[in-house]
Structures are given as structure tokens and as C-alpha cells.
Amino acid sequence: MADDPYAALGLTKSASDAEIKKAYRKIAKTDHPDLNPDPVAVERFRAAAAAYDLLKDPEQRRRFDAGEIDAQGQERPQQRTYREHAEAAGSPYARSYGFDGDPDLSDVFSDLFGHRRTGFSQGGFERRGFQQGGARDGDLRGQDYRFSLQVDFMTAARGGKTRISLPEGGDLEVAIPKGVRDGQTIRLKGKGGPGMGRGGPGDAYLEISVAPHPEFRREGDDIHLTLPITIDEAVLGAKVAAPTIEGAVNLTIPKGASSGQRLRLRGRGINGGDQQVELKIVMPQRIDDELATFMESWRKKNGYDPRSKMKMGG
Amino acid sequence: MTRYYSETEVVTLIDELTPGRLQAYLGAHIVEPVPSEQGPRYREADLARLQLVCHLSECYQLPEDSLNMVMSLIDQLNTARGDMRALIQAVAAEPDEVRVRIHHSLRQIRR
Numbered sequence: 001m002a003d004d005p006y007a008a009l010g011l012t013k014s015a016s017d018a019e020i021k022k023a024y025r026k027i028a029k030t031d032h033p034d035l036n037p038d039p040v041a042v043e044r045f046r047a048a049a050a051a052y053d054l055l056k057d058p059e060q061r062r063r064f065d066a067g068e069i070d071a072q073g074q075e076r077p078q079q080r081t082y083r084e085h086a087e088a089a090g091s092p093y094a095r096s097y098g099f100d101g102d103p104d105l106s107d108v109f110s111d112l113f114g115h116r117r118t119g120f121s122q123g124g125f126e127r128r129g130f131q132q133g134g135a136r137d138g139d140l141r142g143q144d145y146r147f148s149l150q151v152d153f154m155t156a157a158r159g160g161k162t163r164i165s166l167p168e169g170g171d172l173e174v175a176i177p178k179g180v181r182d183g184q185t186i187r188l189k190g191k192g193g194p195g196m197g198r199g200g201p202g203d204a205y206l207e208i209s210v211a212p213h214p215e216f217r218r219e220g221d222d223i224h225l226t227l228p229i230t231i232d233e234a235v236l237g238a239k240v241a242a243p244t245i246e247g248a249v250n251l252t253i254p255k256g257a258s259s260g261q262r263l264r265l266r267g268r269g270i271n272g273g274d275q276q277v278e279l280k281i282v283m284p285q286r287i288d289d290e291l292a293t294f295m296e297s298w299r300k301k302n303g304y305d306p307r308s309k310m311k312m313g314g
Numbered sequence: 315m316t317r318y319y320s321e322t323e324v325v326t327l328i329d330e331l332t333p334g335r336l337q338a339y340l341g342a343h344i345v346e347p348v349p350s351e352q353g354p355r356y357r358e359a360d361l362a363r364l365q366l367v368c369h370l371s372e373c374y375q376l377p378e379d380s381l382n383m384v385m386s387l388i389d390q391l392n393t394a395r396g397d398m399r400a401l402i403q404a405v406a407a408e409p410d411e412v413r414v415r416i417h418h419s420l421r422q423i424r425r
Contacts, residue, residue, distance in 0.1 A: 029373045034366050034388065082366040085359035086392035087399065092346065092359060097390035113397050 005051030024052035142202035143193035153213035221273025318355035330368035
């Protein structure tokens with residue numbers, strides 16, 4: 001302990017008994033070795049605890065102040081830390097911390113560490129599950145395999161089957177679930193490496209990357225598509241065939257449609273999502289004289305300015 | 315060899331512990347000594363646990379149900395820490411190539 005027990009508590013000799021208690025409590029709250037593993041905190045706590053042990057008894061404090069005893073020999077007889085017991089293998093208070101229910105990791109976890117009891121201790125003195133149920137030596141769950149798998153946009157959107165080759169030879173048919181997303185991982189239970197002893201096989205994990213599609217884009221469960229239409233379809237309105245992930249559907253273009261206008265095909269996306277169709281007016285490849293002449297005369301009477309509300313530069 | 319303590323010894327050894335408090339902690343299953351015909355027998359782990367429980371209850375004035383919750387969290391943390399320590403030791407004993415692979419995997423998963 002420091003030579004000056006008052007300093008260890010951040011006090012001076014003039015401190016009252018209440019102040020001593022308060023100062024110790026304050027340090028103990030933050031620096032107890034079971035609550036704060038920082039070595040500096042541990043040291044601070046030990047010094048404060050030893051100081052408090054010396055000073056909390058008024059008679060002992062009087063004798064120390066009078067110089068009859070010194071701060072030495074006042075170390076706590078035995079400061080037990082719970083942590084070393086609780087961390088130790090076979091601790092009676094070992095407790096599950098969240099992997100038992102994990103669908104992906106519980107097998108690997110129990111292979112390594114066995115089972116512990118879960119939750120709060122309210123079941124009396126039961127000893128269910130302490131360290132038992134784990135693998136015996138020689139039993140080891142098989143290796144997990146991880147693969148990257150690129151699937152095309154349509155397979156990802158609609159679901160489908162593909163094959164992958166396995167490291168130990170052979171291949172495996174994989175069902176791609178409908179609507180799988182880019183970056184998503186698919187778990188194939190029991191399709192990893194074989195186990196040893198009584199250990200079961202590992203799992204295979206496929207990290208999916210979805211190749212882009214030339215027309216469709218995916219946003220959440222919605223599919224986005226830019227649909228080119230002709231100038232006459234835009235002016236007069238029309239029924240046109242629009243591609244969707246499940247095949248073409250009829251789409252009504254309203255009379256006077258503009259480029260950039262969005263139409264929604266409800267339920268034509270993925271898993272209940274919609275398809276959003278953005279119209280894009282495409283000019284004919286060649287502007288013939290008839291069209292040009294018509295436009296000139298039309299403009300004289302019907303000129304309009306779609307940029308009237310737009311701020312021009314500067 | 316495991317040393318066991320009786321209830322009387324436990325109360326003597328831990329300053330802040332009174333027989334009444336000990337009974338309350340037993341009732342709340344905050345501490346679970348080994349039952350025997352001569353009454354509950356306490357291990358070193360139980361002693362250390364009781365000392366921490368007393369500390370928490372003094373410093374933070376925690377009622378029994380909160381104490382139980384805090385101790386459950388502390389147990390989860392300590393068990394995880396013990397497992398992690400074992401895992402790190404096991405990894406440390408592996409040859410370089412294995413450790414490099416694990417290192418890369420971890421970087422990937424926890425990037």
C-alpha cells in the first residue's frame with residue numbers, strides 16, 4: 001500500500017469518517033477488479049481497499065495518525081477476485097452466453113466448449129448441463145465449407161437450381177431460394193466436410209453474388225426497369241408489352257406520357273414487391289420531312305416551355 | 315484438493331456477510347453451494363462470488379433480483395472470457411500457416 005492511506009483515497013488527514021467511506025465507495029464502484037479489468041484500476045482499488053481497512057476503524061485511525069502504527073501490515077488478509085474462479089474451466093457458475101440457440105454456430109460451439117446452463121439461476125440446485133454433453137475426445141464435427149457462388153439475376157429473382165463442385169470431388173445441387181440477395185449467405189446443413197468419431201458433418205456456406213441484368217435493377221423487393229416508348233405511344237397512349245421477371249405483361253401508357261414518368265406494376269417484383277417502370281420516349285431513327293413539317297406548324301400554334309420554372313445558370 | 319467451507323466459516327471469512335444476508339442470497343439462488351448431509355458446503359468459487367455479491371450490494375444498494383441479473387451477466391462475461399482465453403491459447407499453439415489463415419478469416423468476418 002502507498003505510505004499515505006489518505007492519498008490512496010484522494011483525501012487528506014482532515015477528512016471525516018464519512019468522507020473516507022464515501023471516497024472508498026467511489027473508487028470501489030468503478031475500479032473493482034471484477035468489474036474493471038484495467039490493471040491501473042485494479043491497483044487503484046487495492047490501494048484504496050487497504051487504506052479503507054486501516055482508516056475505517058476510528059481507534060485504528062487514531063493510532064495511525066498518532067504514529068503508533070504504520071500503514072504496513074494492513075494489507076487485506078485475502079482479497080478474493082471472483083473472476084479467476086468464474087473464468088476457470090469447470091466453474092460451477094459457467095453460463096451459456098448466446099451460442100446455444102444460434103442456428104449456424106451452436107454445433108461448432110458445443111463441439112469446442114460443451115453445453116452450459118442458460119439464463120438466470122432459478123431452478124434450485126440443479127446441475128443440468130454443466131460441461132456435459134460436449135464432444136468426447138476424438139469426436140469432432142466436420143469442417144465448414146465456404147464457397148462464393150455467382151448466380152445470374154433471373155435465378156436470384158425467381159429461384160432455381162445450380163451445381164457446385166466440392167473440394168473432395170463430386171458436385172452438389174444447390175437450390176437457390178427465390179429472391180436471394182447479393183451478398184447473402186445460404187447455409188447447407190450437413191453439406192460440409194465429414195465429421196470424426198461421433199461428430200456430425202460440417203455445413204456448407206454459399207456466399208451469393210448476383211450478376212447484374214442488362215434491363216432489370218433490383219431495389220429491395222422492387223424491380224426497376226426503363227421502358228422505351230415511341231413518340232406516338234407517348235402522345236396518343238397505348239397498350240404495350242413490358243418485360244417482367246415472370247414474362248411480358250401488358251402495360252397501359254397513358255395519353256401524353258413523358259420521359260421519366262413512372263408506372264407501377266403491382267406485385268410484379270420479388271416476393272410481393274412491385275415492378276417500377278420508368279418511361280423513356282425514343283425518337284424514330286430518322287426524322288422524316290412529314291414529321292418535321294408537322295412539328296413546325298404545330299409549334300406555331302401550340303408552343304410550350306417545359307423549362308419555364310427552371311433557373312437558368314449562374 | 316478442493317477445500318470446502320461451512321456456512322459459519324463463510325460468514326466469518328467475509329466481513330460484509332451476515333447470516334441473514336447469506337440466507338437471502340441462497341433463497342434468490344445467487345449463490346449455489348454444494349448440498350451435503352451436514353448442510354451446504356461452500357467452495358472457493360462460492361466465497362469469491364459472495365464477496366463480489368456483497369460488494370455490489372453495498373456499493374450499488376442492489377436488491378436481490380437486480381443482483382441476480384447482474385451476476386448472470388457477469389457469469390456470462392466470465393464464461394465467455396474463459397472460453398476466449400482457451401481459444402486464443404489453442405490458436406497460439408498452431409503453426410504459422412494456420413494462424414495466418416485464421417487471421418485472414420477474422421479480418422474478413424470482423425472487417
